[in-house]
Amino acid sequence: MRETPHTAVRYSLRSDRRSQNPADMGTIRREGSSMENPQRLYVQTHPEKLNAQWIVGFVDGEGCFYVGINPHPEMTCQFQVLPEFTVVQHRRDVQLLHALKKFFGCGVVRSNHGDRMAYRVRGLNHLSERIVPFFEQHPLKSKKRVDFARFRKILRLISQGKHLNLQGIEEIRAIASTMNTGSVR
């Protein structure tokens, strides 16, 4: 069996790319080094190009379709509905989150908890026009596809303005309460 050429090459390429940054001149940077500037961990100049089926597999494992319903006194119906698609990873793999962001052409990569980072899409247009069509064309294989179907239904209710009155909020809440429960209901 041969040695892992892709791993070795990828690591040396990353080192080379970093050392070409004028700000790094004369310094040696290594992942995990205490000398590392934490700000730079989140910089990703050339995100990897992703394959659609890889994304489906990764999201089957790590993705989450979530709808938050938060009290919001300034809104007519007192509540704000916040749908979001999230993928969380340890920061060592933040480049995958940047690659997702580039693939979908929307969303943000931010700190989550501790060593974890999150790719997050919240905008209604981005969710409806980019995230949902992708997973319609490339169906999830895990039971997460049930959460996705409910998520899509809530997006449709929002686009119909149902989130602007209490009756609609209750309808949305009823659907959202069955999502991400770890069981199939």
Next chain:
Amino acid sequence: MRETPHTAVRYSLRSDRRSQNPADMGTIRREGSSMENPQRLYVQTHPEKLNAQWIVGFVDGEGCFYVGINPHPEMTCQFQVLPEFTVVQHRRDVQLLHALKKFFGCGVVRSNHGDRMAYRVRGLNHLSERIVPFFEQHPLKSKKRVDFARFRKILRLISQGKHLNLQGIEEIRAIASTMNTGSVR
């Protein structure tokens, strides 16, 4: 946007398939029902066909390459080296583990902890001839590829018989101790 045809169709197909089982005649089965026979949860007659890139994405999220080194007084060198490739899932998605088993043509699907199931490959031949070549041809995109490279190196040491003496065991232990640590070392 359209309704989720794939989800709806898949669920009705599953119900139909189950109701055609003579043992189920006259009964109604639903996932999550308290009437459900827990034994049947693990039965998978037609595992879904998987795409290689989907598997890579899923394993980037959920897979683990692990090498156990356990005391074993009956062996000449007192230790047993146990490499394994594992993918753990909630039992609601056990069909994906069966699909992995079918794809690789080896391994077992067993209970793990609580509601979780595991697809596990332990045999040296199966690991070396089926699992390793697959991930050589379809590289992981996460830092898990570093664990994979170390795993493969240990398999090579075992095939050279290094696990049969204490010096080799120490060499293997040194590599294994750097795996699955959540950091890149």
